[in-house]
Amino acid sequence: xxxxxxxxxxxxxxxxxxxxxxxxxxxxxxxxxxxxxxxxxxxxxxxxxxxxxxxxxxxxxxxxxxxxxxxxxxxxxxxxxxxxxxxxxxxxxxxxxxxxxxxxxxxxxxxxxxxxxxxxxxxxxxxxxxxxxxxxxxxxxxxxxxxxxxxxxxxxxxxxxxxxxxxxxxxxxxxxxxxxxxxxxxxxxxxxxxxxxxxxxxxxxxxxxxxxxxxxxxxxxxxxxxxxxxxxxxxxxxxxxxxxxxxxxxxxxxxxxxxxxxxxxxxxxxxxxxxxxxxxxxxxxxxxxxxxxxxxxxxxxxxxxxxxxxxxxxxxxxxxxxxxxxxxxxxxxx
Amino acid sequence: xxxxxxxxxxxxxxxxxxxxxxxxxxxxxxxxxxxxxxxxxxxxxxxxxxxxxxxxxxxxxxxxxxxxxxxxxxxxxxxxxxxxxxxxxxxxxxxxxxxxxxxxxxxxxxxxxxxxxxxxxxxxxxxxxxxxxxxxxxxxxxxxxxxxxxxxxxxxxxxxxxxxxxxxxxxxxxxxxxxxxxxxxxxxxxxxxxxxxxxxxxxxxxxxxxxxxxxxxxxxxxxxxxxxxxxxxxxxxxxxxxxxxxxxxxxxxxxxxxxxxxxxxxxxxxxxxxxxxxxxxxxxxxxxxxxxxxxxxxxxxxxxxxxxxxxxxxxxxxxxxxxxxxxxxxxx
Ligand SMILES: Cc1ncc(C[n+]2csc(CCOP(=O)(O)OP(=O)(O)O)c2C)c(N)n1
Ligand SMILES: [Mg+2]
Numbered sequence: 001x002x003x004x005x006x007x008x009x010x011x012x013x014x015x016x017x018x019x020x021x022x023x024x025x026x027x028x029x030x031x032x033x034x035x036x037x038x039x040x041x042x043x044x045x046x047x048x049x050x051x052x053x054x055x056x057x058x059x060x061x062x063x064x065x066x067x068x069x070x071x072x073x074x075x076x077x078x079x080x081x082x083x084x085x086x087x088x089x090x091x092x093x094x095x096x097x098x099x100x101x102x103x104x105x106x107x108x109x110x111x112x113x114x115x116x117x118x119x120x121x122x123x124x125x126x127x128x129x130x131x132x133x134x135x136x137x138x139x140x141x142x143x144x145x146x147x148x149x150x151x152x153x154x155x156x157x158x159x160x161x162x163x164x165x166x167x168x169x170x171x172x173x174x175x176x177x178x179x180x181x182x183x184x185x186x187x188x189x190x191x192x193x194x195x196x197x198x199x200x201x202x203x204x205x206x207x208x209x210x211x212x213x214x215x216x217x218x219x220x221x222x223x224x225x226x227x228x229x230x231x232x233x234x235x236x237x238x239x240x241x242x243x244x245x246x247x248x249x250x251x252x253x254x255x256x257x258x259x260x261x262x263x264x265x266x267x268x269x270x271x272x273x274x275x276x277x278x279x280x281x282x283x284x285x286x287x288x289x290x291x292x293x294x295x296x297x298x299x300x301x302x303x304x305x306x307x308x309x310x311x312x313x314x315x316x317x318x319x320x321x322x323x324x325x326x327x328x329x330x331x332x333x334x
Numbered sequence: 335x336x337x338x339x340x341x342x343x344x345x346x347x348x349x350x351x352x353x354x355x356x357x358x359x360x361x362x363x364x365x366x367x368x369x370x371x372x373x374x375x376x377x378x379x380x381x382x383x384x385x386x387x388x389x390x391x392x393x394x395x396x397x398x399x400x401x402x403x404x405x406x407x408x409x410x411x412x413x414x415x416x417x418x419x420x421x422x423x424x425x426x427x428x429x430x431x432x433x434x435x436x437x438x439x440x441x442x443x444x445x446x447x448x449x450x451x452x453x454x455x456x457x458x459x460x461x462x463x464x465x466x467x468x469x470x471x472x473x474x475x476x477x478x479x480x481x482x483x484x485x486x487x488x489x490x491x492x493x494x495x496x497x498x499x500x501x502x503x504x505x506x507x508x509x510x511x512x513x514x515x516x517x518x519x520x521x522x523x524x525x526x527x528x529x530x531x532x533x534x535x536x537x538x539x540x541x542x543x544x545x546x547x548x549x550x551x552x553x554x555x556x557x558x559x560x561x562x563x564x565x566x567x568x569x570x571x572x573x574x575x576x577x578x579x580x581x582x583x584x585x586x587x588x589x590x591x592x593x594x595x596x597x598x599x600x601x602x603x604x605x606x607x608x609x610x611x612x613x614x615x616x617x618x619x620x621x622x623x624x625x626x627x628x629x630x631x632x633x634x635x636x637x638x639x640x641x642x643x644x645x646x647x648x649x650x651x652x653x654x655x656x657x658x659x660x661x662x663x664x665x666x
Contacts, residue, residue, distance in 0.1 A: 064408060098441030105439040114407055115440060119431050125400015132401055133408040159397025322442035323476050325500035334575050
């Protein structure tokens with residue numbers, strides 16, 4: 001664990017709890033898939049919790065993030081509510097997007113989450129644009145763009161990093177390097193160094209252990225404050241690991257990733273276990289308190305998913321709503 | 335009161351007025367500031383509004399369109415300048431997957447009030463990658479609105495409406511019309527979307543033209559009137575939304591229609607309008623609805639070839655004659 005910054009117990013517990021909530025959400029979502037209750041597929045964030053939580057804990061609700069196809073963790077970490085999220089995953093009317101987006105498009109505007117994106121790299125412009133708004137309107141807000149190692153192969157990243165650097169925008173490019181894009185190792189798709197690419201634009205770049213929530217949070221708090229002062233943009237590569245397959249249906253994956261490798265990450269570098277151990281060792285919480293948090297979160301997730309399963313689907317009349325703002329039903333308009 | 339103004343000046347005025355009215359409106363694109371774009375449409379704006387609101391970008395079309403989407407989602411109203419309509423292909427993901435779908439995918443929470451202004455139109459001897467009219471491409475995508483001004487008057491009124499719209503709007507200006515003048519009111523006005531304009535009244539045939547094709551239709555109508563054929567000319571002004579009522583009403587009256595748009599004919603705007611007329615006015619029609627568009631070839635460079643690819647008043651008038659005289663002959 002990195003050196004503890006000036007946190008109080010409440011901050012630590014909030015971060016711990018948020019990581020546990022993400023894990024519980026994903027475990028429950030995986031069960032929904034395995035029991036054929038969830039339409040479509042979904043990409044699990046388990047293993048990467050310290051990235052989303054460490055960064056989002058440094059942000060306010062007015063700071064914006066953009067998320068990815070592997071976005072449940074970002075949504076929870078930015079303040080999302082499990083019930084509303086499960087409703088969205090099941091296509092229910094109470095979902096964040098009234099069931100129109102699903103897992104890959106969850107957006108939670110009330111907490112500054114501008115949305116997950118099913119186009120790899122598709123939200124890099126959006127995050128940069130949110131930072132442009134912050135600069136033009138002098139709001140003091142910051143934008144964080146989450147994306148995977150695979151997304152660094154998209155040209156859009158280099159276009160927007162160039163503009164962000166030219167215009168000194170308050171945006172942080174957070175590259176979650178989990179070692180794989182789909183079924184391909186990062187070494188096979190990324191030449192040279194990812195941080196050096198950002199540095200070529202004059203962007204200050206960092207590498208950090210993405211399994212260490214304190215290290216991530218300490219770096220994020222520093223960069224967010226500096227970005228607010230106009231010292232951005234920044235680039236951060238977070239070394240992390242996804243525990244599940246690329247998506248919930250990716251079960252037999254020996255051909256691209258060994259079971260030994262997966263077991264080793266879980267055994268040695270689990271972000272929740274390690275942070276829990278540290279909290280205990282520092283005397284911040286007791287083992288019993290950690291267990292109690294785990295139990296409470298499990299209940300929360302169980303209630304949330306039960307609610308979502310019982311919730312109503314949107315009525316068919318909503319199918320052509322929300323196509324255009326200011327137009328009730330698009331089919332009667334276009 | 336009105337005065338004659340060029341289309342270029344009309345666009346410039348619309349943007350300047352809206353930027354004065356609303357501090358969240360800003361411009362973004364290549365060479366929009368000091369250069370005022372290669373067509374000089376935006377000249378003078380950076381002097382009034384500064385480089386903070388008239389922002390020159392690198393040559394990164396997907397990048398700056400994406401940035402506009404994010405800016406629009408978070409409380410500003412960007413006007414993106416896409417130097418040539420042909421560059422739409424470069425920005426398709428940001429425009430069609432992101433801007434167009436954000437409001438829907440978020441269940442009505444994240445709207446994108448941005449304008450993408452670009453151009454269209456051949457016969458500038460600019461060859462295949464600077465001459466296309468790609469409005470059908472974006473009109474196909476739910477979530478986008480599409481405006482096609484046919485004169486300085488429309489250019490100003492539609493631009494002001496576009497800037498105030500809470501959705502992504504793509505405006506196509508015909509790059510050969512920038513210096514064309516038309517009467518433009520001195521006082522402020524807006525042109526609502528989805529309201530076609532009847533540019534000339536007539537009873538024998540309806541000529542529906544978009545953008546510069548309105549002039550083609552008007553010239554054809556003039557030629558026809560000398561022969562006793564009275565053509566009605568209608569400008570839909572916006573493709574999305576489309577004022578179906580005005581078009582259908584006219585066709586019910588005239589029983590014949592020709593649709594003219596400078597995009598490629600196949601799978602295009604004209605086919606869409608013809609299909610809607612068939613659906614809504616079939617039993618009123620005395621002849622099939624005909625379509626005129628750009629020839630279905632890449633736009634050639636040589637003037638000898640390029641001029642063959644665009645609809646002309648002569649060709650439209652000739653087709654109208656055959657329809658009105660009941661002479662349209664189908665191949666067996
Ligand atoms: C433009 C685009 N290309 C391909 C895909 C299919 N796809 C979905 S996720 C993915 C891998 C992304 O890898 P990475 O960015 O590392 O994110 P991770 O899945 O590891 O979180 C691919 C290829 C897509 N959704 N969008
Ligand atoms: Mg990856």
